[in-house]
Each structure stands twice: as structure tokens, then as C-alpha cells.
Amino acid sequence: MSSMEKYISSVVKSVPPSGIRKFFDLASQMQGVISLGVGEPDFVTPWHIREACFHALEKGYTMYTSNHGLIELREEIALYQKHKIGVCYSPEDEILVTIGVSEAIDLALRALVEPGDEVLVPDPSFVCYAPGAVLAYGKAVPVKTFNRDQYRLKPEELEKCITPRSKILILSYPSNPTGAIMHKEDLMALVDIIIKNDLIVIADEIYSELTYNGSHVSIASLPGMRDRTVLLNGFSKAFAMTGWRIGYACGHPDIISAMKKIHQYSIMCASIMGQKAAIEALRNGENEMKKMVESYNYRRRIMLAGFDDIGMSCFEPKGAFYCFPSIRCTGMSSEEFCERLLEEEKVAVVPGNAFGACGEGHIRCCYASSVSNIEEAISRMGNFLNRHRKA
């Protein structure tokens, strides 16, 4: 077959392939693998939410919705955000329902980035921000975060990265892959820099319900930040609804309107069945969600205690459902560690450098897995470390 490479856009070509694809291919061909490499809840969507979807189908809700999403859903989102972070958004023109937060990230970047603009992305962080910036003809600039700071974004590191072209700062806390959270004072320390440099913040708060030591604080709730923040959230993590693909953006009407323009021509609207289920999640899902969070917290402690037992150094993650231990004691790179762990012990974890250069020397382990899986995986990792520990 002749190559069609020359037809592919140079922008698309400039985006490197996903760093975890290789491990996915390796791990999914193997039998008996215990995976701590997943990135989603191990719960099925609570039954009452699934039932709301059946009901919607029975009633014949199979049509398009408004580009913005169902008004009832936007009203529930407004109430929820007011209750959770204390910020009021108008359901009429300040909320847009999207196909998961992933679409919302893409829309926000495309709506805001001029060619050549710089998007400041925490390093390490979720894999889609930097490619998203590039696909929007911008430039991704990693802002280093470190284990010694529990992977919080520090003002001095942010300032180092700012240039006249800096336009957007991504804040994704609680963090995938590190489990880091930003306390109110950590966010306060960034506000002056953000305002002085006229930055817009894209706050991806998809893990906001999954915090284990006090509640999540949103940068949108801080003085002067509401209109500068595009707040993104969704249902995947809190309500175990990853496959439904329902997320949303909240923000200034001018920004939401620009995002809606792209959304209406590329997507039209999120599926109505998913939106109906999301309404049920917000109206009646709090109890089930709290139980799931409690269960993650148990397993977070089990994983941390396990790493401690096998002598693997890990800072205490206070959010999301990931631990991000250091593997420096083996002298291996993250990728080598993950490949050999998979081959020798059949445990799948994700190399930290897949999330940015600052993730090197670490691995991401997800504790949204059964207690027996976590214990077995850690015991196998203990065997691995015993063989490969350097001094």
C-alpha cells in the first residue's frame, strides 16, 4: 500500500504518539496481568442513575437537545457548583454541556488560543493538555512540579515559564497522575501572577469530589478569578460514569459562547440519554458517591501502607485515585521499570514520564481496584524491588 503520510496535516504529525499506548498493547496481550494501570472507577454507575436513563429511553427521549445541553441539567449544574465551590453560574449562558471533560478541554483551547500562544501545563499532568494546545495551533509550555512539593504547582516555577505569549494556565487538581491537590493557600499564591500576566485559567476539576482530607477548593472561587477561569467538570469520576461521556464547562458568557460555537458545528449536543442520567446523578447521587469516595479512601490507605511495607517511597496523595511512588531506588527509567515489572511480575502500572518529563522516576498506580488485587500487586512489586534495588 502506498504511503498517504504526505496528506496528513503537519500539526497532527507534530503531536507525538501517546506514551501509554505501548504498555496497553503489551499488557492486553498477556494473561494473568494485575492492572493498576486503569484510569477509571471500578464501580459500575449506580443503579438509580442507570435506571433514569432507561426511563428516558422508554419515554422516547431520543432527540437532539439544545447545543448548550438540557436546561434542567444546566440548572442542576449551577446548583451543584454553587453548593460545592460557592460560585454562581447562570444556566442560561454560562454553562455548556459537553462530551466529557475531554471535549470541553479541546473547546476551551480552540476558543482561546491564537496561533503561537503559549499554554502553561503542569508537568506531570493528564496526557491531553499539551497535544490539545498544539492541535489548537498553540504551544504547550510545561510548568515543572516536584515530588518535594507533593506535586503542587508553585508560584516560582510558574513565573519562570511566563513569556509575553503566555495566555492560558491549565490547573488540573486533584491531579491525574500524581494525586496531588492544591490547598486554598497554594492557589492564592498563584492568583497575583495570573492576574498580573492577564492569564486565563482552564481548571479541570474532574476529580473534585475525590479528596481525602478536606474539601476541594476551586480557583474560580478566589477573588478576581471567576471570569478568568473556565471551570471544567463532569460525571465520570465522581459518579462512576466514564462511558457516558458527559462533562461541562462553566465560565464567562463570552468564553462559553465561543466554545459553544465550535461545539455546535462539531458535536451539536451531548447525548440526551446521558444528560438525563446526569440530572439524576446530581439530584440523587450524593449518597452513593460518598460511599464510593469512602471506599477509595480505604484503598488509598491500603496502597500507601503496602508501599511503605515494601520500601517504596511515595508521598501521600490527597486526591483522585492514584499513588505516584518513586522508583529511583532501582536506577531504572520509568519505562524500563514498567516494562520489566510487566514481564517479570505481570503487574501493569503506567510510567510517570507518560505524563511529562517531571514524572520520570515515578510510576502511576491506580487504587480503584479490589483490595485483593492491590495486595497481590504490591506483593509482586515487593519481589521485583528485592531483585532490582540498588543499595
Add this chain to the structure above:
Amino acid sequence: MELKKQILNLIAHQAKLSPKLIATMLGAEEEAIVRAIREMEEDKIILGYNTVINWDKIGSDGVTATIEVKVTPQREVGFNGVAERICRFSEVRSVHLVSGSYDLSVVVDGRDLKEIAAFVSHKLSTLDEVQSTVTHFVLKTYKVDNFVFEDAREDERLVISP
């Protein structure tokens, strides 16, 4: 008391959790967990530990019935007198006083239909306070104490995802 409730919430459905693991899960000391469980056992807050068994899978052919019992409450002891008498039969697995059209809900285990029928006609119905009984034999079990009997599906999530 808060710690005790947290422990109970965990072991209510997983009696085999070790004190060490419970301590890790709750961020408490193992010794405190052991002490709390011992106290709850002594105080009869924890009465015992049962096992949820799918007997069908091992080819056992016992029979279970739920019996609705209407009774005449007695002076001074109300429903308690007769309920306590019913509890003493070893065939009886559980007894609840319930609201609605009958008074006591009694669950009985037996080797076969005949054995349960004999229990109802000879032992239960003949009690002076018992006015009437309605026996429902269990035909199939779907869920017991939060455990669903059909085999759980395997983890179908992507092995690795971002």
C-alpha cells in the same frame, strides 16, 4: 463510638477483614481495632459471624421458608413472650416483629418440604398465641445480605488508560 461504627460498617459485609487491614483502611492503630472488636463482642453488639453460602453450588438440597405468623399479644409481655418461644426452636433462623397484615415474620430452614410442614403444623401453629400462619417456600435465591448470587462479571475495564 465513631470508630466502632466505622469498624461495623466495614465488617458487616466482610467479616474476614483482619484487624491489621481494618486499621490501615481507617487510619487507626491495630491495637485499638482489636480492642474495639473485643468490646463489641463482649457487649453483644457483635453477636457472631455468619458465612453467606450459595448452597446450590455444592449440591445441597435444604429448604427454606418464610412464615407469616399472626399472634395474640399477651398481657404484660405483648409480642415478646411468643416471639421468644418461637426463637427457641432450632429450625428457626430468624424472627422479626413486623408492621402490616401479620405480626411475626419467621424464617425456617429444613431438610425438605415435609420437615418444614411438620414444624408449622406440629410446633408453630399449636402455640396458644398463634392465630394463623401462611408459609412461603423459597424457590430461588437471588441476593442475600448484599451478595448477589449470580457470578460477578470480570473486570472489563481497559487494562491501561490515561
